[in-house]
Amino acid sequence: MIDPVTVWxxxxxxxxxxxxxxxxxxxxxxxxxxxxxxLRLLRYVPVAVMPGLVAPLVxxxxxxxxxxDAARIGAALAAFAIGAATRNTLxxxxxxxxxxxxxLWVT
Amino acid sequence: xxxxxxxxWYWQGVRDGLPFTxxxxxxxxxxxxxxxxAGLDIASTMxxxxxxxxxxxxFTALALMEEQAPTFVVLLTALxxxxxxxxxxxxxxxxxxxxxxWQKAIAAYFLVxxxxxxxxxxxxxxxxxxxxxxxxxxxxxxxxxxxxxxxxTLVGAVAGSAIPPEYALDFAIPITFIALVAPSLRSLPxxxxxxxxxxxxxxxxxxxxxLGLIAAAIVAMAAGAATEIALERRRAPA
Numbered sequence: 001m002i003d004p005v006t007v008w009x010x011x012x013x014x015x016x017x018x019x020x021x022x023x024x025x026x027x028x029x030x031x032x033x034x035x036x037x038x039l040r041l042l043r044y045v046p047v048a049v050m051p052g053l054v055a056p057l058v059x060x061x062x063x064x065x066x067x068x069d070a071a072r073i074g075a076a077l078a079a080f081a082i083g084a085a086t087r088n089t090l091x092x093x094x095x096x097x098x099x100x101x102x103x104l105w106v107t
Numbered sequence: 108x109x110x111x112x113x114x115x116w117y118w119q120g121v122r123d124g125l126p127f128t129x130x131x132x133x134x135x136x137x138x139x140x141x142x143x144x145a146g147l148d149i150a151s152t153m154x155x156x157x158x159x160x161x162x163x164x165x166f167t168a169l170a171l172m173e174e175q176a177p178t179f180v181v182l183l184t185a186l187x188x189x190x191x192x193x194x195x196x197x198x199x200x201x202x203x204x205x206x207x208x209w210q211k212a213i214a215a216y217f218l219v220x221x222x223x224x225x226x227x228x229x230x231x232x233x234x235x236x237x238x239x240x241x242x243x244x245x246x247x248x249x250x251x252x253x254x255x256x257x258x259x260t261l262v263g264a265v266a267g268s269a270i271p272p273e274y275a276l277d278f279a280i281p282i283t284f285i286a287l288v289a290p291s292l293r294s295l296p297x298x299x300x301x302x303x304x305x306x307x308x309x310x311x312x313x314x315x316x317x318l319g320l321i322a323a324a325i326v327a328m329a330a331g332a333a334t335e336i337a338l339e340r341r342r343a344p345a
Contacts, residue, residue, distance in 0.1 A: 002172045007151045010168050010181050015158030017186045023215035025196035027208055037332075044300045044331030045190045045324075046163070047288055051301040052308030052323040053167060053184070054284045059309060062173070063277040072278055079282045083289025090130055092286030093137075093279075100278055 071107055075100035116240040120225070120247020127221040127248070128255050134162050134283075135256045139263020140270060141166070141279050145173050149264045156260040160219060160253075163287055164188045170280050176317040184320060195223040202230045206238045214242065217249045295338065300331030 020028075058076040060066045079096025083089065135156070142152040147169075159165055168185040176184075195218050203211060225248045230241055270276060292298050304327035311319025 002146050004148075004151065006172065006178055007147060008154070009178055010172065010185075011151060011155045011158055013182050014155075014164065014168055014185050017182065018159050018161050018164065018189045018192070019216060021186070021189050021192045022196050022218040023212060024193050025200040026203060026211045026215050026218075039194065040332045040335060041328050042190055042194055044296070044328045045187055047291060047297050047301045048304050048324045048327035048331060049167070049184060049187050049320075050163070050284045050288045050304075052304035052320050052327065053170060054281045054288075055305040055308045056312050057170065057281045058285075060312075061278065061281075063272075063275065072281075075278060076281060076285055079285040080289045083286045084292060087290035087293075089286045089290060090133060092289055093133070093282055096282035096286060097279070100275055100282070104275060 071100060071103035074103045112237065113239045113243040116236065117243035117247040117250075119229075120244040121250050122247075123225045123229070123244075124221070124248035124251045127225075127252050131221070131252050131256050132259050135259035136263040136266075137279055137283060138162060138165055139260040139265070140267035140276060141263075142169055142260075143264050143267035144270070144276050145169050147264075149261070152264040153257070153261060157257060160216070160256065161189050161192075163284070166280055166283055171317060174317065180317045180321065184317070184324075187321075187324060192218060192223075195227075198227060199223070202226075202234075202241055203238055206242055210242055214245055217246070217253065219249075219252075221252055222248045296331045296334040299334045300327045303327040303330040 054076075058073060059068055061069055061072050063069075064072075075096050078099035079092045082095040083092030086092070138156065139152055142155070142165075143149070147155070155165055155168070159168075164185040167188050168181050171181040171184055196215065199214070199218065203214065206214075222245055226241070226245045229244055230236070267276075288301065292301055304323050307323035307326055308320055311323055313319070314322070
């Protein structure tokens with residue numbers, strides 16, 4: 001269980017912060033452009049944040065008490081392979097979950 | 108605001124928004140389910156989906172709150188995931204110059220991956236259109252997308268509490284993230300950034316307050332940008 005004060009703090013600040021990011025150039029900053037170095041770094045934010053967030057969840061999943069689990073690692077690899085090969089996010093999610101259930105059932 | 112061309116552009120937007128509902132619907136369902144599994148009640152699940160309206164950042168915040176990360180780390184990481192939207196905002200500002208601020212504010216609220224992708228392509232093809240036609244198209248795209256995003260989050264949240272743990276939905280978050288990122292690993296700099304991020308995040312997992320992830324992300328961004336610069340130098344020697 002997550003404490004409700006924490007949840008609502010996250011919701012409100014994240015909501016406001018996300019809006020300000022989206023409104024930044026449209027409304028607040030005006031017509032100035034971002035410098036090239038900033039644009040270059042911003043391009044890599046998603047691929048720099050998400051893999052690092054996921055890696056520990058895959059290697060040391062909470063559902064198994066933190067010990068590596070063949071089914072979950074296999075499912076992660078399946079989702080990655082499908083996503084990289086087909087560039088289809090939805091297909092990768094469905095394929096990854098299918099692999100997870102198959103591997104949980106086999107092991 | 109009116110005029111036949113704005114109306115035409117609006118309906119073109121609706122039509123171009125329809126395919127996105129195929130992606131948005133299961134995503135919304137999944138978020139509703141995973142959020143209630145993590146212990147959020149229906150009010151906070153819906154509050155997050157309506158106020159934040161950014162799937163990947165919502166999943167990020169959820170994953171970190173489940174790990175009991177400090178609130179500032181949750182916010183910092185989830186906002187970092189949304190930083191790409193500053194680029195969308197910059198790109199849209201060149202097209203929507205001159206629109207009233209309140210219309211820009213509503214557009215900013217709805218500036219998500221789908222509306223940006225559709226609008227950026229459309230504006231590039233027809234740069235001469237009026238600002239009101241362009242805004243009409245933008246809101247047209249979101250007309251089928253936004254209600255489905257809210258509605259299916261609610262369906263997921265209601266259904267989620269009835270799903271037993273044998274379905275291993277704890278792993279839906281990691282799989283969703285992998286599925287989101289894998290298609291974008293299309294160049295060497297992206298691959299380098301992702302690899303650095305994984306290796307450092309695993310190596311720094313002992314660092315308190317999930318700050319290891321922040322450090323891993325910053326180094327990974329720099330590694331991606333540095334690889335890009337190195338590749339450009341090799342292609343065009345100065």
